Amino acid sequence: MFCDVCKTKEATVFLTQIVEGKMQKVNLCESCSKEKGVNDPTGFALADLLLGLGAAQEIDKNPAGGRCPVCGFSQVDFKKTGRLGCSACYDAFAEGLTGMLKNMHRGLVHAGKVPAKLAVERRRTQELVRLEEGLARAIADEHFEEAAGLRDKIRHLTTEKAVPDEVNRMAAISDKMEASASPASKAGKKS
């Protein structure tokens, strides 16, 4: 098999990438692969020079002259180095990065390990969201017994690591609930 670029030498480097759902293959000889910067561990040069979709092109989707507000890294720097300046660059250049990440990876959402510190916080946030939705539904449906249970769970979760604002807010909700529950028969449980 011959090299796709020079078409004279035997291809020894075989690249395959999925680009927008379509498979693209490029076969290169040793010297063309070096010249095209396939050695470049980023794979940018690859996308850029061979597949024509281009990291450079993707990153240009960001407003021209864009800079990361945190570290001052610019789009030009990114095009030049294939590296980002800091964590905040991922948000600063999000628009251009998304297309690039889509081409590079198997998805756009991390599915692996989460630092334990964050994992606890993450689970709690998710649980709170779930409980609050349940609470809102329960109040709307006037299922006050269920609402009281949910309220207690929320209160428990939020006071676990004292979040004063949240505790105050929950107290206000429970006052309101009691007020609206008292005329009803036995639903409102004193807390």
Next chain:
Amino acid sequence: MKLSRIIANTGEWLSGSGPHDQIVVSSRVRLARNLKGKPFPGWAKKSERVAVLEEIRGAVEQLPEMEESFSEKLEDLSPLEKQVLVERHLISREHAAKSAGSAVVMNTAQTLSFMINEEDHLRMQAIRAGLQLDEVFAMINQADSELEESLDFAFHDDLGYLTACPTNVGTGMRASAMLHLPGLVMSEQVNKIINSVNKIGLAVRGLHGEGTEAMGNLFQVSNQTTLGEAEEEIIGRLNKVISQILEHEQNARQILLQRRAETLLDQIGRAYGILCHAHSVTSKEALNLLSFIKMGVDLGLFPAKNRLQVDELFIETQPAHLQKGLQTTKLGAEERDSLRAALIRAKLKQMPEPEIGKIPTGSATTLPSEES
């Protein structure tokens, strides 16, 4: 602990054993991590890099598994020492090029190594002999979990661990295995295998990773993508592919034995002959010929007790290793080639000639008549 004391011994991944270690030389998993709110090394000022270095180095040295370890700033290592570490796959070529603001910490068994301020603030790896990707992942995952108690790593809700290069974002993990595939190379099947592995989003590379040539019939298979899959899924995929390559290699060797035993014996015999008598051998030639000797050990043509000797030659004949015991200035390529030839001759002298009678083949007709 001094580096010279550590490198006097070969690492566990070379001298140790593991499942399928005749074909799978080593398994390695590295994780890339960065500290929250700090610019990545390539963009950070020197003072910022030094601050990051101090913070991470302190945390790494405190790890229980690093009780017996070696820790040094890159600026305090000689070019030769750095190159020795590269040849042992303990630091990357990129890291070896760094000086002020970078460091390396590794344990004495050389199974764990931490590169500080490489492309990312921290690149940590575990490496062991044979096919044990699950085990090396468990080792490095454990170290990561311990480190995150004292270090705040940059983590994004959607994108996971943030890295200087978007190709590593998500898990920040690169898992790889080094495979010795002389059978597939000899039977000209290796390109087909590389092609199909590439198609499923895994990469096959040469001895020293990205952009390097495959020498000594050694190939590295690794994951290409890091975002969208859990670590265990990626490793599972890799394990499956490696098991298949392993099977193909074993089959290729069997077929060579049955159909081309003469060619096979010729190659091994020639490799032995040249290495026993040559007075100048380049490192590429050494690797390519040693590959046949290694296969000869696998096929029972050389005693199994010589295996470690042969495996060690793969590393000991690399340019920096050749010179590591010498206090002289850097040797020229020609001097190295003759030194290398002398080292190999000395080692192979302790090994008997290939016993062709031992070759486990059914087709006796292709074998010389002295076979009993």
